[in-house]
Amino acid sequence: MTVDAGWPLYEVFVRSKRGLNHVHVGSLHAADEQMALLNGRDLYTRRNEGVSIWVVRSDAITASSPDEKDSFFAPSGDKVYRHPTFYTIPDDVPHM
Amino acid sequence: MNEDDNAYESLAAAHGGEERWAFGTGFDDPLAGVEQAVPPGVDESVRCLKLGDDALVLSQRLAAWCGNAPELEDEMALANIALDLLGQARLLLTRAVTIEPALRPAAAPPSVPAEDAMAYFRDERCWRNVRLAELDDHLDFAACVARLAVLTIWRLGVLGTATASQDPVLAAIAAKAVIEGTYHREYATGWLIRLGDGTAESHDRMQRALDAAWPYVDELFADGDRKEFDAVLDAVLDAATLHRPGRTARAGVAGATGRDGVHTEAMGYLLAELQSVARAHPDATW
Numbered sequence: 001m002t003v004d005a006g007w008p009l010y011e012v013f014v015r016s017k018r019g020l021n022h023v024h025v026g027s028l029h030a031a032d033e034q035m036a037l038l039n040g041r042d043l044y045t046r047r048n049e050g051v052s053i054w055v056v057r058s059d060a061i062t063a064s065s066p067d068e069k070d071s072f073f074a075p076s077g078d079k080v081y082r083h084p085t086f087y088t089i090p091d092d093v094p095h096m
Numbered sequence: 097m098n099e100d101d102n103a104y105e106s107l108a109a110a111h112g113g114e115e116r117w118a119f120g121t122g123f124d125d126p127l128a129g130v131e132q133a134v135p136p137g138v139d140e141s142v143r144c145l146k147l148g149d150d151a152l153v154l155s156q157r158l159a160a161w162c163g164n165a166p167e168l169e170d171e172m173a174l175a176n177i178a179l180d181l182l183g184q185a186r187l188l189l190t191r192a193v194t195i196e197p198a199l200r201p202a203a204a205p206p207s208v209p210a211e212d213a214m215a216y217f218r219d220e221r222c223w224r225n226v227r228l229a230e231l232d233d234h235l236d237f238a239a240c241v242a243r244l245a246v247l248t249i250w251r252l253g254v255l256g257t258a259t260a261s262q263d264p265v266l267a268a269i270a271a272k273a274v275i276e277g278t279y280h281r282e283y284a285t286g287w288l289i290r291l292g293d294g295t296a297e298s299h300d301r302m303q304r305a306l307d308a309a310w311p312y313v314d315e316l317f318a319d320g321d322r323k324e325f326d327a328v329l330d331a332v333l334d335a336a337t338l339h340r341p342g343r344t345a346r347a348g349v350a351g352a353t354g355r356d357g358v359h360t361e362a363m364g365y366l367l368a369e370l371q372s373v374a375r376a377h378p379d380a381t382w
Contacts, residue, residue, distance in 0.1 A: 007167075028169055031290070038283060039169035042176050 009058040010036040012043070014050040020095060022054050030055075126272040127187070131264045134195050140263040141196035142224070146319075146355065147251075147258065147270075148188030149225035152215060153363075154247060155181035156370055157233065164235050173283055174240070180276040187269045189214040195263070205378045216374035220363055227346070227354040228312035232362045238291060238298075238305035244284035246309055249328050250316045252277040257320070285332045292336025303338050311346035315353045 007029040013022035025044045030036035036055040045053065064072055076082065158178035165171035193200050193210035201222065204213030228247060233239035255277055258270035291302040317325070333340055352358040374380075 029167065030169065035286070035290075038286065039173065041279075042173040043169060046172070046176055 007031050010040070010055045011058050011061060012036075012040040013054040013056075014040075014044050015052040016049055017051055022052065025049075027058060127265060127268055130268040132194075135262055135264070138262040139195060140261055140266045141192045141199060143258065143261070144188045144192035144195065144263075144266055144269075145199065146224045147254065148185045148192060148214075149223050150229050150247070150251065151181040151188065152185035153223070153225040153229040153366065154244075155179070155185060156366055157229070157231075158240075158244075160235065161240065166237050177244070177280050177283065180273075180280065184269065184273045184276070185215075186211045188266075191263075191265050191269065194265075203375075207379065212374070216371045217378075220359055220367055221357040223354075223357060223359065223363065223367075225354050225359075226312070226315050227360050227363075228309060228316065230354070230359060230363045230366055231309070231312065232365070236301075236305065238301045239308065241284060241287045241291060242302070242305040242309045244280070245288040245332065246313055246316075246329070248277060248281040248284045249332070250325050252281050253324050254320070288332055288338070289336040292333070292338040299337065302336070306338060307341045307343055310341035310343045314345035315348075315355070318353070318355055 009027050010030055010033075011027050012025050014025045015022045028036065028039045028043055030039050033055060037053060040053045040055050044050065155178045158174050158181070161171060161174045161178075163171070165174055190209075190211045193214060199222075200210060200213050201217045201219070203219075204217035208217070226247075228243060231243065233243060252274065255270045255273045259267050259274060261267045261270065288302065288306075291298040293299070294302075316322070330340065348356070349358045354360075
């Protein structure tokens with residue numbers, strides 16, 4: 001097995017049977033997008049997990065920096081009023 | 097994150113909360129609700145045997161790629177295909193023995209299930225797989241792809257025909273196998289095109305592998321028409337910039353080929369590896 005094939009890394013997102021959104025499940029190597037889809041199918045849905053797959057090249061993702069964690073996220077830590085928990089939600093509103 | 101958001105947790109929930117799903121709990125039975133009785137006057141035992149042996153022998157060859165594939169991702173892909181084929185073989189060989197109990201080899205102890213008896217205790221002359229399935233690819237990826245592409249294109253057509261079988265069990269197995277086989281063909285032809293239309297080196301090696309497999313292709317059509325196969329293969333070869341090999345068919349022994357139980361030298365080695373443990377310990381369980 002080659003350790004480094006020179007193939008780009010892709011991030012894989014799978015939507016489960018009952019899930020409404022695609023969830024990140026892992027990453028893989030592939031030569032192009034089509035191969036990444038096939039490989040994603042073979043690596044991450046072989047146990048009947050998914051009904052849909054997204055793949056995206058890892059280097060196409062812009063991520064927040066761990067150094068900015070405090071300035072990015074800490075300010076929201078004490079603002080409980082931003083949660084919509086003070087509303088009464090009718091029982092027949094789904095997915096809340 | 098609730099379980100609906102997580103593919104793995106929702107799968108466990110779908111299987112009654114059992115976390116052991118990784119070992120195959122809660123999966124659909126492809127024969128659920130299918131009438132098991134053999135219809136009077138319908139004998140599909142030989143067709144089940146042929147389809148089952150092709151699947152089992154090819155599965156055994158693909159399993160050899162575990163730990164040897166050029167990429168981790170392809171190792172999983174080949175193992176998945178091997179396991180799909182193994183699943184088909186189990187159902188098909190069980191059905192063949194249900195229809196025709198005389199197929200069960202006498203060497204198998206009575207405690208051994210029919211599918212294991214057929215896999216582990218059957219002598220070479222009783223195997224009805226096509227010879228292309230048994231050839232040793234010597235872990236050459238081009239050889240693996242050439243064989244897999246030819247066999248998956250062909251098998252998808254054969255399975256499609258079998259979905260119309262008068263035997264409801266064979267029809268149900270074929271319906272499941274067609275879905276699996278569609279992916280197998282996509283995977284194999286995808287690699288055939290990539291390697292054929294890749295570098296000069298990969299093109300050359302892919303063409304040579306196809307040439308090597310070619311003498312065993314005619315044998316696939318002893319039972320049927322090859323028009324559909326040729327149309328699909330030509331389209332794939334065209335996309336792969338490969339040419340159809342001109343090599344002549346490998347003759348059988350006095351006209352007899354794999355379908356008659358007459359195999360190549362590779363088959364004995366394959367069966368030795370497949371069967372030696374079960375035959376040395378016929379009553380072993382685990």
